[in-house]
Amino acid sequence: MNILIKNIDILDLSIDDKVIRNSNLVIVGDKIKSIGDYDKEVNYDKIIDGTNRLAMPGLVNAHSHLGMSVLRNYADDYDLNVWLNDYVWPAEAKLTDEDIYWGSLLSMVEMIQTGTTTFCDMYFSMDKVARATDESGLRGVLTRAITDIGGGGDEKFNDMMDLVLEYKNNPHDRIKFYISPHAIYTCSSELLMKCRDASLDLDIPINIHMSETLKEVKDSMASNNMTPIEYINSLGMLDAHIIAAHCTHITDEEIEIVKDKNFYPIYNPTSNLKLASGFTPIKKMLESGMTIGLGTDGSSSNNNQNMFEEIHISSIVNKAVEMNPKCISAEDSLRFATINGAKALRLDDIGELKVGNKADIVLISLDSPHMVPRYNDVSSLAYSAQGSDVETTIVNGEILMENREVKTLDVERIKYEVKKISEKLMTSR
Numbered sequence: 001m002n003i004l005i006k007n008i009d010i011l012d013l014s015i016d017d018k019v020i021r022n023s024n025l026v027i028v029g030d031k032i033k034s035i036g037d038y039d040k041e042v043n044y045d046k047i048i049d050g051t052n053r054l055a056m057p058g059l060v061n062a063h064s065h066l067g068m069s070v071l072r073n074y075a076d077d078y079d080l081n082v083w084l085n086d087y088v089w090p091a092e093a094k095l096t097d098e099d100i101y102w103g104s105l106l107s108m109v110e111m112i113q114t115g116t117t118t119f120c121d122m123y124f125s126m127d128k129v130a131r132a133t134d135e136s137g138l139r140g141v142l143t144r145a146i147t148d149i150g151g152g153g154d155e156k157f158n159d160m161m162d163l164v165l166e167y168k169n170n171p172h173d174r175i176k177f178y179i180s181p182h183a184i185y186t187c188s189s190e191l192l193m194k195c196r197d198a199s200l201d202l203d204i205p206i207n208i209h210m211s212e213t214l215k216e217v218k219d220s221m222a223s224n225n226m227t228p229i230e231y232i233n234s235l236g237m238l239d240a241h242i243i244a245a246h247c248t249h250i251t252d253e254e255i256e257i258v259k260d261k262n263f264y265p266i267y268n269p270t271s272n273l274k275l276a277s278g279f280t281p282i283k284k285m286l287e288s289g290m291t292i293g294l295g296t297d298g299s300s301s302n303n304n305q306n307m308f309e310e311i312h313i314s315s316i317v318n319k320a321v322e323m324n325p326k327c328i329s330a331e332d333s334l335r336f337a338t339i340n341g342a343k344a345l346r347l348d349d350i351g352e353l354k355v356g357n358k359a360d361i362v363l364i365s366l367d368s369p370h371m372v373p374r375y376n377d378v379s380s381l382a383y384s385a386q387g388s389d390v391e392t393t394i395v396n397g398e399i400l401m402e403n404r405e406v407k408t409l410d411v412e413r414i415k416y417e418v419k420k421i422s423e424k425l426m427t428s429r
Contacts, residue, residue: 001027001029001045001046001397001398002026002027002028002042002043002044002045002046003026003027003044003045003046003047003048003359003394003397003399004024004025004026004027004038004042004044004046004047004048005024005025005026005027005047005048005050005055005361005363006024006047006048006049006050007022007023007024007049007050007051008022008023008024008025008048008050008051008053008054008055008363009021009022009023009050009053009054009055009366009377010023010025010035010054010055010056010353011054011055011056011057011334011353011377011378011381012352012353012354013331013334013335013338013339013352013378014352018331018377018378019054019377019378020035020036023035023036024036024037024038024050025050025055025353025361026038026039026044027359027361027394027397028397029397030173030358030359030396030397030398031356031357031358031359031397032353032354032355032356032357032358032359032361033355034355035353035354035355046399048363048392050363052365052366052367053363053364053365053366053391054363054364054366054377054381055353055361055362055363055364056115056338056353056361056362056364056381057117057338057339057350057351057352057353057360057361057362058115058116058117058118058139058338058350058360058361058362058393058394058395059114059115059116059117059118059307059308059311059337059338059341059362060116060117060118060119060293060294060337060338060340060341060342060344060345060347060350060351061111061116061118061119061120061294061295061296061305061307061310061341062119062120062243062264062266062293062294062295062341062344062345063120063122063207063243063245063246063266063268063293063295063296063297064107064119064120064121064122064295064296064297064298064305065121065122065123065297065298065299065300066103066104066107066108066119066121066123066129066132066298066305067095067099067100067101067103067104067107067123067124067125067129067298068088068103068107068123068298068299068300068301069103069104069106069107069110069298069299069300069305069418070095070099070100070102070103070106070418070421070422070425071088071091071092071298071299071300071425072299072300072303072304073300073303074087074088074091074300074422074425075087075088075091075300076274076303078275079213079275079276079277080212080213080215080275080277081213081215083275083301088300091425091429094424094425094428095125095421096125097125097127097128098128099421100123100124100125100128100129101125101128101129101131101132102414102417102418102421103418103421104121104123104128104129104132104133105132105135105136105409105414106414106415106418107299107305108132108133108136108138108409109136109406109409109411109414110299110304110305110306111138111305111307112136112137112138112393112400112401112406112408112409113387113388113390113393113401113404113406114305114306114307114308114387114388114390115307115308115362115364115387115390115393116138116305116307117138117139117350117360117361117362117393117394117395118138118139118140118141118341118342118345118347118350118360118395119138119139119140119141120140120141120143120178120207120243120266120295120345121140121141121142121143122143122145122180122182122207122209122245123144123145124144124145126142126143126144126163126177127163129142130142130163130167130175130177133174133175134172134174134175135408135409136400136408136409137174137395137396137398137400137408138174138395138400139174139175139347139350139358139360139395139396140174140175140176141176141177141178141207141345141347142163142175142176142177142178143177143178143179143180143207144156144159144160144163144177144180145180145181145182146159146160146180146181146182146187146191146195147181147182147186147187147191148186148187148188148190148191149185149186149187149188153187153188153190153191157191157194157195160179160180161179161198163177164177164178164179164198164202164204165202168202168204173396174395174396177204178204178205178206178207178243179195179198179199179204179205179206179207180195180206180207180208181195181206181208182208182209183208183209183210183212183216184208184210184216184220184228184231184232185216185219185220189235192232192235192237193235193236193237195237196235196236196237196239196240199237199240199241200239200240205240205241205242205243205345205346206237206240206241206242206243207243207245208232208242208243208244208245209244209245209246210228210229210232210242210244210245210246210247210250210265211227211228211229211244211246211247211248211249211250211254212245212246212247212248212249212272212277213248213249213275213277213278214249214278216228216249217249227251227253227254229250229251229254229257229258230253230254230257233257238257238258238261238263240262241262241264241346242258242261242262242263242264243264243266243293243344243345244263244264244265244266245266245268245295245297246265246266246267246268246272246277246280247265247266247267247280247285248272248277248278248279248280249278250265250280250281250285252284255281255284255285255288255290256288258290259288259289259290263290264290264291264292264293264340264343264344265280265285265290265292265293266292266293266294266295266344267280267282267292267293267294267295267310267314267336268294268295268296268297268310269310269313269314269317270296270297270302270309270310270313271296271297271298271301271302273313273317274301274302274303275301279317279318279321280318282314282318282327282328283318283322283324283327283328286327286328286332291340291343291344292336292340292344293336293337293340293341293343293344293345294307294310294311294314294333294336294337294340294341295310296309296310306387307337307387308381308385308386308387308389309387310337311333311334311336311337311381311382311385312333312382312383314328314333314336315328315329315330315332315333315382315383316383330376330378330379330381330382330383331378331382333382334378334381334382338351338352339351339352358396358397359394359395359396359397360394360395360396361392361393361394362390362392362393362394363390363391363392363393363394364381364385364389364390364391365389365390365391368386368389370384370385370386371384371385371389388404390404391403391404
């Protein structure tokens with residue numbers, strides 16, 4: 001499909017002004033063909049008027065648990081340990097593969113409607129999540145979280161590797177499977193090292209929760225006499241590409257260990273605040289040169305999949321923590337959600353609108369009262385924009401939403417099915 005977007009302003013964080021004014025963007029197939037001049041002799045399959053709109057890279061949600069939308073508002077106002085052990089894990093034990101399928105689709109609807117085009121999901125029933133991803137049109141990095149604290153580690157590892165190998169040997173343009181031990185407190189050292197070996201042998205990244213709470217750090221010190229990152233370093237895991245969700249309590253010493261490694265912390269400000277997990281030391285990470293991604297976490301601890309909320313919160317919370325309004329800029333937060341997220345997920349052809357990259361694009365309306373006036377578009381996107389300002393969502397050159405209408409999914413059917421799941425969970429609570 002050939003698409004021409006005319007008279008559009010385009011976000012480009014690589015230039016001084018950050019925005020290319022009144023330009024044109026051409027999509028051919030799944031890639032951006034040109035920016036600026038276009039061939040007026042071509043018969044385009046679709047022409048979109050970009051007047052009073054801003055094109056920006058599709059957002060990258062680098063850490064979530066999509067199926068957990070079925071547990072939205074199910075258990076709130078608890079710390080992570082109580083929330084997981086007393087509420088989430090018992091409820092998850094009652095979920096079927098189909099429940100995860102419908103819950104994942106609901107999260108995908110939210111993402112399409114709020115400008116996310118790529119996500120990294122860590123959950124289970126991942127074959128069903130792959131099916132949902134394919135149907136939605138989104139770009140997904142899928143990771144089957146494995147544990148062995150309750151036994152069954154070998155079976156879970158083998159199930160995970162079956163999916164990893166299936167998608168490595170039969171590449172899908174929009175779906176990848178990565179290796180995913182859940183966390184150091186749910187995985188033995190033996191299982192962590194098996195994941196390390198598989199990652200290095202196959203050159204496939206590892207996705208893991210890391211240093212999310214003080215309890216995790218204290219328990220690691222008690223069990224291993226090392227902090228969590230020191231511990232995985234002792235196991236040789238830092239030789240692999242690591243996507244490290246949270247890193248809320250990363251220490252200065254750990255930053256020194258990982259700053260020159262392929263180690264990518266994923267900042268989850270809403271979830272960390274809501275679960276009272278703490279404040280990630282983003283300023284220190286930035287000063288060390290680390291590449292920081294951004295994620296929503298699951299909808300049971302967020303409680304949505306709206307990345308514009310994460311951009312907003314990530315851009316302001318550390319200013320207060322550090323008592324320094326310059327420690328994180330609006331541009332920093334936009335990079336977390338676009339360019340950096342793409343690097344963290346090792347996706348080299350998304351995150352920026354440039355010729356040759358995949359056509360993962362969202363069009364933002366500049367017409368809402370909160371987007372007026374236009375002094376600084378980068379500030380507007382970080383401090384003013386709402387997910388509902390996304391009018392059009394394009395992934396791989398396919399239009400998933402146009403004028404706020406989702407094209408690829410039956411939104412009403414998905415809501416109906418998730419409501420049924422919630423009724424089942426409430427009656428068995």
